[in-house]
């Protein structure tokens with residue numbers, strides 16, 4: 001079960017940090033490194049300090065690097081088997097097509113969890129959540145500047161759209177107890193509201209680091225009483241902390257340890 005695997009990694013590594021693997025072609029050429037050696041060095045440098053890795057599929061697809069995506073997931077599972085992999089794909093489509101996206105995430109790439117978009121309704125979440133041992137991370141209140149345009153609209157039922165997603169995900173769609181939600185660190189007030197609505201459901205929190213989200217505000221708003229319940233994800237702030245071939249892995253490790261320690265100071 002993904003959520004147990006996640007919490008085991010959080011306990012073992014004393015960490016709520018997730019490292020986002022977002023390989024950007026320009027950054028890699030500035031660094032003068034090849035994709036797979038760079039990925040494995042980042043993974044090896046940070047694996048002892050994280051609770052998950054989150055490769056973003058668009059960065060790999062843009063580079064025609066599906067083979068490297070497969071390889072890095074296999075590498076993590078072989079060399080750091082206690083650390084789960086969340087494939088960030090933000091998929092959303094009708095059920096029969098979602099079946100194919102679920103097969104892509106869980107069978108082709110062997111990811112432990114996948115991010116999905118709930119815009120098309122609960123029947124489009126089911127193809128993922130029927131994989132009982134996998135995690136399904138549903139977008140709820142995203143970190144970007146424009147997320148309120150739709151997600152903060154008040155519906156006829158008096159709730160906002162993101163509140164409705166939080167309620168449906170925790171009450172109606174969670175038959176297999178394997179759903180999580182995405183909530184951006186850039187919106188701590190909404191995070192507090194969502195935590196109240198969903199009880200103990202784990203929340204993936206992007207927006208720390210390059211997007212400016214605040215660690216203390218995030219933990220105050222979303223931490224469970226057991227000091228868990230959050231996966232705090234940073235990509236650029238960790239993976240591009242160094243700017244030279246000889247220092248990028250050590251700088252990534254240090255940035256990861258610093259974020260882990262900053263978070264743990266408030267737990």
Ligand SMILES: O=C(O)c1cc(=O)[nH]c(=O)n1[C@@H]1O[C@H](COP(=O)(O)O)[C@@H](O)[C@H]1O
Pocket residue numbers: 020022056088090115141142143144182183184206207208209210211233234235236237
């Ligand atoms: O699902 C996500 O991971 C996600 C949701 C969200 O609301 N905001 C968000 O930034 N993300 C992803 O999280 C990562 C953020 O990267 P950094 O801003 O570099 O830490 C990117 O891969 C985004 O696609």
